[in-house]
Amino acid sequence: MTPEPIIEICDLAYAYDNTQALSGVNVRINRGDFIAVIGPNGGGKTTLMRLILGLLEPQQGQILVFGAPPGTTPDRIGYVPQHSNTTQGFPASAEQVVLMGLAQGKRRGFRFTAPERAAAEHAMQRAGVLDLRHRRLNELSGGQRQRILIARALITEPELLILDEPLSNIDPYGRQCILETLTGLGSHTTVVMVSHDLGITANAVTDIIAVNHYALSAGGTKLTPAMLALMYGTHEAGCPVHALLQQLVDSAQPHAPTAHAPHEHATTEHTHEPR
Amino acid sequence: MNLADLIQQTFMQHALMASLLVSITCGVIGALVVVNRLIFMAGGIAHTAYGGVGLAFFLGTPVLPTAGLFTAGAAVILGTLTQTKRERTDTLVGVIWAAGMAFGIIMINLTPGYNVGLMSYLFGSILTVPSYDLWVMLGIDGVIVGLTLFFYRDILSFSFDPDFARSRGIAVRGLYFMLLIMVAEAVVMMIQVVGLILVIALLTLPPYLAERHTKSLAGLMVASGLWSLVFCVVGLAVAYQFDLSSGASIIATACAIYLLVIAGQTGWQWLRAQTKTPA
Numbered sequence: 001m002t003p004e005p006i007i008e009i010c011d012l013a014y015a016y017d018n019t020q021a022l023s024g025v026n027v028r029i030n031r032g033d034f035i036a037v038i039g040p041n042g043g044g045k046t047t048l049m050r051l052i053l054g055l056l057e058p059q060q061g062q063i064l065v066f067g068a069p070p071g072t073t074p075d076r077i078g079y080v081p082q083h084s085n086t087t088q089g090f091p092a093s094a095e096q097v098v099l100m101g102l103a104q105g106k107r108r109g110f111r112f113t114a115p116e117r118a119a120a121e122h123a124m125q126r127a128g129v130l131d132l133r134h135r136r137l138n139e140l141s142g143g144q145r146q147r148i149l150i151a152r153a154l155i156t157e158p159e160l161l162i163l164d165e166p167l168s169n170i171d172p173y174g175r176q177c178i179l180e181t182l183t184g185l186g187s188h189t190t191v192v193m194v195s196h197d198l199g200i201t202a203n204a205v206t207d208i209i210a211v212n213h214y215a216l217s218a219g220g221t222k223l224t225p226a227m228l229a230l231m232y233g234t235h236e237a238g239c240p241v242h243a244l245l246q247q248l249v250d251s252a253q254p255h256a257p258t259a260h261a262p263h264e265h266a267t268t269e270h271t272h273e274p275r
Numbered sequence: 276m277n278l279a280d281l282i283q284q285t286f287m288q289h290a291l292m293a294s295l296l297v298s299i300t301c302g303v304i305g306a307l308v309v310v311n312r313l314i315f316m317a318g319g320i321a322h323t324a325y326g327g328v329g330l331a332f333f334l335g336t337p338v339l340p341t342a343g344l345f346t347a348g349a350a351v352i353l354g355t356l357t358q359t360k361r362e363r364t365d366t367l368v369g370v371i372w373a374a375g376m377a378f379g380i381i382m383i384n385l386t387p388g389y390n391v392g393l394m395s396y397l398f399g400s401i402l403t404v405p406s407y408d409l410w411v412m413l414g415i416d417g418v419i420v421g422l423t424l425f426f427y428r429d430i431l432s433f434s435f436d437p438d439f440a441r442s443r444g445i446a447v448r449g450l451y452f453m454l455l456i457m458v459a460e461a462v463v464m465m466i467q468v469v470g471l472i473l474v475i476a477l478l479t480l481p482p483y484l485a486e487r488h489t490k491s492l493a494g495l496m497v498a499s500g501l502w503s504l505v506f507c508v509v510g511l512a513v514a515y516q517f518d519l520s521s522g523a524s525i526i527a528t529a530c531a532i533y534l535l536v537i538a539g540q541t542g543w544q545w546l547r548a549q550t551k552t553p554a
Contacts, residue, residue, distance in 0.1 A: 053442045074444040081438045090310055090435050091486050091495045103432035104443050110427045110493070136490055152439075 003030035005064075006160055006190045007052060012061035014047055021047040025061070025215045031159070032187040036205040037194045039231050043212035045194045046082075049164050052192070053079055065160070074104060078153030080146075080163040094140065094148045095133040098123055101155035119155050127151035127181050143174020150181060161185070163193040179204045281515070286402050290521075293404045294507035296412040297468045301477055302500020303423050304461040306492060307454060309482040310434045314475065316353065319368035320455070321462045321474040323349040323375025328396045328466070329382030338396065339411045343463045349375055350459040354452050399470035399522025401511060408467055415464050419457050423496075426450065431492055468507065469522040477503060480529045484536055506532065 005028050012025040021044040029035055039045050050056045051063055054071020066073045078101075092100075098120040099112050112120075124130040127147045132140060140148065146166050153161055161182075167175045182191055183204050193205070210216045210227035281287050308317045327345030331338040353371045357364045383393060395403060423430065433440040433450045441447045465474045485498035509532075510525030517524075 050438075055438060055441055071442075071444070074442060077442065079439055079442040081436060089486070091489045091492055092431075092435065093490045096431075096491055097435065100428075100432040100435055100439070101443075103428040103440065103445060108425055108428070110424050 003032070005029070006031050006033075006066060007192070008062075008064040008067075009052075010062045012048075012051065012058055012063060014044075014051060014056060014059050016047075020213060022051075022211075022215075023213055025211075027209060027215055027217070029190060029192060031190055032206075034182070034191045034204060034206045035193065036208045037192060037211055038196065038208060039211040043231070045211045046164055048211055048215070049162055049192070049194060053077065053162060075156055076159045078156065078158035078161040080149050080153045080161070080166055082164045082168070089138050092137050093133065094129065094135050094137060094144075095120055095124070097137055097148050098133075098151045098155055101152040120151075123151040123155040124148075126154055126184070128177060141171075141174065143170045143177060146170060146174070146178060147181060150178065154185075157188075159188065160190045160192070163191070165194050165196065167195055289404045289406065289409060290401045290511055291508070292409055293401055293412060293468055294504060294511065296409065296416050297465055297477075298500045298503035298507060299416050300412075300419050300461045300464055301481060301503040302496045302498070303419055304458055305478040305482045305499045305503070306485075306495040307423075307430070307434065308458060308478050309486070310492065310495070311454065313454070313458065314479055315365065315368055316357070316455070317458050317462065317478055318475045319353065319372040319375075320346060320350050320459050321466075321471050322372045323353075324459070324462050324466060324471050325379035325396070326375035326377075326382070327379070327463070328393070328471075329379030329386075332393065333382040333386045337407070339408055339463060339467070342396075342466070343411075343415075343460055346459040346463050347456045350455040351452060354455045358448065358451070395470070396466050397470050397472055398520055399466065399468050399473065399525070401468045401507070401521045401525070402514075404467050412464050412467075415460050419461065422453065422457065426453070427493070430454075434492065469525050473522050473526045476526045476529060477506065480533050481506070484533060487540075502532075 007027065007029040009025055009027040012022055012027075013020070014022045025048065037045050037048065047056065051058055052065060052070055054065075054069070063070050066076055095117075099116060101123070102112070102116055102119070121130065121133070124133055127150045129144060129147045129151055132144055132148065137145060137148065150163070150166065153163075163182075166178055170178065182193070185191065207217060207220060208223065208227070210223075210231050212231050214230060216224075216227050216230050282291075308314055324342050324346045326349070327342030328338055330336075330345055331341035334341065349371060353367065356367045356371075360367065394400075429440065429445045429450055432443065432445060433447055437447050440450075461478070462471065462474050465477060469477050481499035481502035482495060484502050485495050489495040489498050506529040507525055510528035511521060513519065513528055514521040514524035
């Protein structure tokens with residue numbers, strides 16, 4: 001059975017003023033995939049996520065999300081931005097932050113209903129933060145706050161979850177908790193996660209996409225030399241950088257068998273079986 | 276004159292009514308200005324209001340409606356410019372701030388006669404609020420509270436995380452402009468009480484005090500409104516008792532209470548730390 005495409009990107013390009021952020025990007029992500037998007041700072045990872053979400057308009061090429069232009073299916077998408085983007089010290093309890101996930105420009109009213117609160121409770125349960133529901137946001141640790149933001153994205157039961165560096169500035173225990181939450185979502189939810197931490201994400205993901213103005217897929221959880229060259233440049237054999245990159249290729253293997261067997265593909269087109 | 280007689284006076288009833296009406300707006304808009312970090316922007320809009328006051332004097336039209344329209348227009352221009360050149364927000368606010376003030380001064384220069392009432396818009400004059408202005412204030416209160424209640428969920432989401440709000444399909448740009456126009460109208464309403472130079476203090480001090488004890492945006496709005504009412508009433512009493520300028524007395528009272536609360540909290544924390552430390 002042909003896997004259902006969730007995101008289809010064709011010949012995408014985007015530039016900020018005179019700086020080219022992305023060029024010639026072709027990506028296809030199928031239902032049930034768990035994708036790690038990696039790459040150097042300034043390589044265009046966040047730009048790619050913002051284009052997929054419809055927060056930016058493509059200047060060239062096409063993006064389809066659930067077969068429609070980006071931004072037209074917000075109810076089917078959950079988004080977890082970099083948590084530094086959120087207002088620090090905002091007067092809100094964890095539960096209120098999760099309930100913000102229900103805002104959609106259509107539902108009005110000052111008070112949240114009992115079913116809406118039940119949905120928030122369910123989302124917090126899934127994210128493992130139900131016991132924090134009455135705590136003020138600024139009383140929580142970075143990892144706890146990040147899981148609250150994940151619960152906010154999960155409250156609408158999205159089919160696609162996009163996370164922008166959810167593991168940055170989080171301690172190892174917090175990272176593990178977040179990854180357990182994400183891997184426990186089941187095949188209903190396709191996950192696309194920007195991450196710098198190859199070691200820890202390799203255990204959880206079904207595929208890796210390297211982004212540095214251009215995009216390359218690993219077709220599995222193993223980094224290829226082409227991806228490393230895209231991210232960090234080409235270095236001659238024998239030089240220290242080459243040795244380091246080789247070490248990265250060798251070390252970026254799953255530490256244990258993943259729940260989702262990696263597939264052998266060398267292009268950006270994935271045909272994974274759903275999780 | 277004793278307190279009972281004083282409250283019987285029309286000017287004092289108007290002043291107390293104005294304090295209440297301003298505090299409602301101050302609570303709602305002050306909370307939104309602080310959580311959205313629009314304090315400098317609000318300061319720019321407040322000073323631009325002087326252009327509207329000058330225009331009203333020049334045209335001979337009622338000050339509050341004229342200044343309200345003028346300031347709303349300036350807020351829309353400022354919002355458009357800052358959306359286009361986000362990295363230049365502080366420069367653009369500075370330009371609009373100065374341009375509004377300059378326009379107001381020129382309008383006053385071109386107005387024949389000596390405009391003695393002008394000072395009350397710079398430094399406030401809560402004891403001379405006419406009943407017509409009270410009705411305008413009530414109308415502004417109604418619109419601001421109504422819009423905030425109706426769009427509360429979207430405002431909450433937008434204030435906490437604009438990117439997330441946009442990803443949910445919320446018209447973030449529209450909300451931003453609505454917020455700026457509400458700030459403009461709140462400012463125009465408050466210049467009667469504390470004057471446009473001191474408006475920013477009444478918008479920011481109450482939320483600063485209130486945010487220590489509130490767990491929600493709505494709670495912050497209510498608590499800020501209550502603090503604002505305390506500042507206005509106590510400031511009014513101080514002004515009457517010592518024959519001082521009412522606007523300056525309200526702000527001085529707010530600053531004094533703020534410092535007292537901070538000192539009290541610091542002292543309480545120090546005492547608790549001392550009692551917990553083993554001998």
